[in-house]
Amino acid sequence: MAAPLRPLTLEGPLPGSERRKQRGASPEPRWLGAAPALTLAIFLLPVLLGLAGTWGPAFGFLPALGGTRTSLQPWRELIQAPGLGKAVGLALFTGWTSTLLALFLAMGVLAAWGDSRAFAIAHRLIAPMLAVPHAALAIGLAFVIAPSGWLFRVAASLSGGDRPPDILLVNDPWGLALVLGLVLKETPFLMLMALAAMGQTRVRDSLRAARSMGYGPVTAWGKVVLPQLYPLIRLPVFAVLAYGLSVVDMALILGPTTPPTLAVLVFDWFNDPDLRMRFMAAAGAVLQLGLVVVSIAGAWAAERLIFRSTAHILANGRRGGGRAFGRAIAGLSTAALALALLSLAALGLWSVADRWRYPDPLPAAFTPDHWARSLPGLGHPTLVTVTAGLGATAAALLLALGCLEHEHRAGIRPGRGAAWLLYLPLLVPQIAFLFGLQVFLSLTRLDGTWAALIWSHLLFVLPYVFLALADPWRALDPRYARIAACLGATPGRIFLRVKLPLMLRPICFAAAIGFSVSAAQYLPTLFAGAGRLPTLTTETVGLSTGADRRVVGVYAFVQMGLPLLMFVAALAGPALAFRNRRGMHP
Amino acid sequence: MTAAGLHLDGVALRLGGRTLIPSLTLTVPAGEIVTLTGPSGSGKSSLLDFVCGTLAPAFEPEGRIFLNGRDIGSLPPEQRRVGILFQDDLLFPHLSVAGNLAFALPARIRGRAERRARIESALAEAGLPGFGDRDPATLSGGQRTRVALMRTLLADPQALLLDEPFSKLDPPLRARMRSFVFGHARRRALPTLLVTHDPDDAAAAGGRVISLGYAASGGNNNQVSGLTLARGREE
Known part of the structure; x- marks a missing residue:
């Protein structure tokens, strides 16, 4: 299957966009022309409102x-909060460690193994x-690397120990388990x-040219491909960095506890029964945003x-030669995949597991009892997860298809600045705006409603x-639409009868990705759902810190x-x- | 303009300040197949796009197009009733052969049985009876070209544009497809424009041959060699 993601495009009347009207083309319905603006509003408005709603309390x-009066008191409290510096x-x-490792591993695998x-x-x-949610991976990883986990059981059954070693491997004070979890999750991304991105550059030609000049595979990749490739994956790298700096659900499961990372702190x-703590929390959320902004700027400068x-x-x-490097990468990536x-x-x-x-x-015996x-x-959580996932995915598909169809009909070329806007919700830390968003949601009595939950996802x-x-949409041979028009089909009919069926495979694939993203959301579900709409993710994370491993496993x-089921359906449906x-069939 | 046929009136094409076609006035009467030749980049295919209304927005066209007296230049492509065939057959891969033909058949032909009969007779006319349920991907090159032509004709066009439709076929097949396509165009008395590099295509078309040429050297955009009109072999 062709790789579906590309970092550098969005269209619409945005910075850098170019617009020309096609002569004699059918007039475009007004609602379609509104698609890019509507899309931007739908996902920029909550982020901006949420930031404003967090900055207010941060200043009292x-x-x-x-x-009712602005003050710097929340910041004074924040600075004096125990463990802040360490957090x-x-x-x-x-x-930073998880991002650099994931980037190194991803580039290394492509360089050493890409062909x-x-x-x-x-x-x-x-x-x-x-599609595997962060929380599930984190819990599974904890099951494997904990002192009483799988790895040590295997080691002990070979060497004959009968008590788990007394060391802190999960929730270690350095956050190494969290780094490992993040690396496992972000490397595939x-x-x-x-x-x-490599589909956009003439990577294979460049690589072949360098190889024919006697460059080893890894050296050729590093000298020829990487300089072309990195600018194209800069935004995804920033998104990974922002995520790693501010993740909450994985950090709750794998991260250090006294103190935890800043986002968890x-x-x-925010969850403290003492409501006055929210002012300090808001200040902390702004600090978290600052951390991400400074880090992204630092990454750029670096x-x-x-x-x-x-x-x-x-x-x-x-x-x-790079052979040794290739072998090292092969070993590392195999270990990561196995883990x-x-x-x-x-x-x-x-x-x-029974006993x-x-x-x-x-296990000595198996049992269906936990199930x-x-x-x-x-x-109930399954129902909420499915409803929110399908709702958010359907809305996202409608908006994305509207934007792409508008782009086609209006003859717009996608602009570069637009990519930043598209990435905004992935770059702004969730904890930095979700509380503020909740403030606005509760003002409008929307918190805890399905609409709020689906919108936040x-x-x-x-x-x-x-x-x-x-x-894939932009790569569709435009002559299909042209010949359909010459056969007398209206633009609406071309969209429904030609483009949608031809694009069924990428549409289903995008839907599966969308569903898995929704199903994995933790903070948005808590804040927008106001605790009334629990999903599998919030329930699982909630259970993970205390409950029986067997129930958590279920x-x-x-x-x-x-989400995996959705992927299977998305692949099987078009097939x-x-x-x-x-x-x-490609 | 009330004359029958396809009439281009002062048609000019520019792209990014470069003049591709300075000015072309041409009448294609019903049943004549006029051949357009010229080097790559001379604007032949773009001219066809302009006539059927699918010209890319980057072009700056001028001039008017009349089809059987109708000014079609400002109509959207689906209302122009201009059929086109490309060198790729562009059969929709998600539809069966019959589905492709049904897509083209106008909605005013109602009733399942009637529509199916029209499609079946079109298939028979193309020498492909009973091929309706076939996957287009399983057809041979010649079969696909024939289905593509029948699809174009079922949409009931009043003019036909052919954009190098035979260039991807093997030479022996090419001659058969030529007579098949040209025969249908003449039988239906369609004014037809053919774009091709192949002199045999032009000879078989039997109509006038128009060379579109341009001088690409020197960077002088005004240096256009102009149009040469030549008499092709008349029937």
Whole structure:
């Protein structure tokens, strides 16, 4: 399957866009022309409102809680909060380390393995890997690396220990477990974005040229491809960095506790029964935003510095072998993939484990009891997850298709500045604006409603759906639409009868991505749902810190299984619909 | 203008300040196949796009187009009743052969049985009876070209544009497809414009041959060699 994501495009009457009217073309319905503006409003408005609604309380202004005068008091309290410095340090350490490692691993795998046949197969696995929610992966990873987890059981059953070692591996004070979890989750994402971007550049030609001049594969990649590729995946890298710096759900499960990372600290303050803590929490949320802004600026500066100071290396003519590097990357990536798969398997195993004494490598007996006990409680969160996921995905598809069809009919070329707008919800830390958004939602009595829940998910679903759909849509042979018009079909009929069916595969794929993004949302569900609309993710994360591993295993397994099921359906649907159409299979 | 046929009146095409076609006035009467030749980039295909209303927005066209007396230049493509065939057949891969033909058949032909009969007779006319349920991807090149022509004709066009429709076919097949396509165009008395590089196409078309040429050197945009009108072999 062609990689569906590309970082650098959006259209609409936006900076850098170019618009020309096609002569003699059918007049475009007004509602379609409004699609880009509506799309932007739908996802920019909540972010801006949310930021404003957080900045107010950060400076003492929140009338609902008696804050009617602006002051710097929240900031004074924030600075004196115990553990703040360490929490900031942990956020910076885990965010930067995980991003750099994920980037290194993703680039390394592409450089060392990008041309192999094994990679062509692995490529198909990347997208489903993205569908695994952060929380499920984190829980599974904890099951594997904890002192009483799988790895130590296997080690102990070989060496003969009978008690788990007394060391802190999950929730370690350095945040290393969190870094590991983030690396496992973000590496496939960066690989997918890089693969999509490589479709835009003439990577293979460049690589072939460099190889024929005697450059080793890894050196050729580093000297020829990377300088072309990095600018194209800069925004996804920034999104990964922003996410790593401010993640809450994974940090709750894997991260340090005393103190936790800044985002978790702020999250705890927002949840404190003492409502006055919210002012300090809001100030912390603004600080979190600052951390991300400064980090992104730092990443940008570092990129320029590195490319400038290494320019002479590109020209020094050294061909390098890179074989050792290739072997190292191969080992690392295989270990990472194995760890990720083990983690997911651990969820399933614990969910059916009966007696599983340390250090047995496998349970002594299996039982369906945990499933039977959990099923009644799973029903409602599953329903909420499915409803929110389908609702947000459907809305995102409608908006994205509207924008793309408008782009086609109005003859607009996508602008570059627009990509930043599209990425905005992925760059602004969730904790930095969701509280403010909740303030506005409760003012309008929308908090805890389905509309608020779906809208809050839509903010994060829309960019992914758009990115997944835009490339294949723009790559569709425009002559199909032209010949349909010459056969007498109106633009509406062309859209419904020609473009939609031809695009069924990428549409279903985008929908599956959208659903998995929605299903994984933790903070938006808590804030917009006001605790009244629990999803599998909020329930699973809630259980993960205290409950029995077996029950957590059941919840996390379902949380992971639902998006995967959607991916299977998204792949099977078009394949089945076009089983007798050879031209529809790539 | 009330004359029958396709009439181009002072048609000019520019792209990014460069003049592709300075000015072309041409009447194609019903049943004549006029051949347009010229080097790549001379604007032949763009001229066809202009006539059927699908010219890319980057072009700056001028002039008027009349079809059987109707001024179609400002109509959207679906209202012009101009059929077109490309070198790729562009059969919709998601539809069956019959589905492709039904897509073209106007909605005013009502009733399932009537529509199916029209499609079946079109298939028979193309020498492909019973091919309706086939997946277009399973047809041979010649079969696909024939289905593509029948699809174009079922939309009931009043003029036909052919954009190198035979260039991707093997030489022996090319001759058969030429006579098939040209035969249909003449039988229906369609004014037809053919764009081609192949002198044999022009000879078989039997109508006038128009060379579109331009001087690309020197960067002088006004240096256009102009149009040469030549008499092709008359029937």
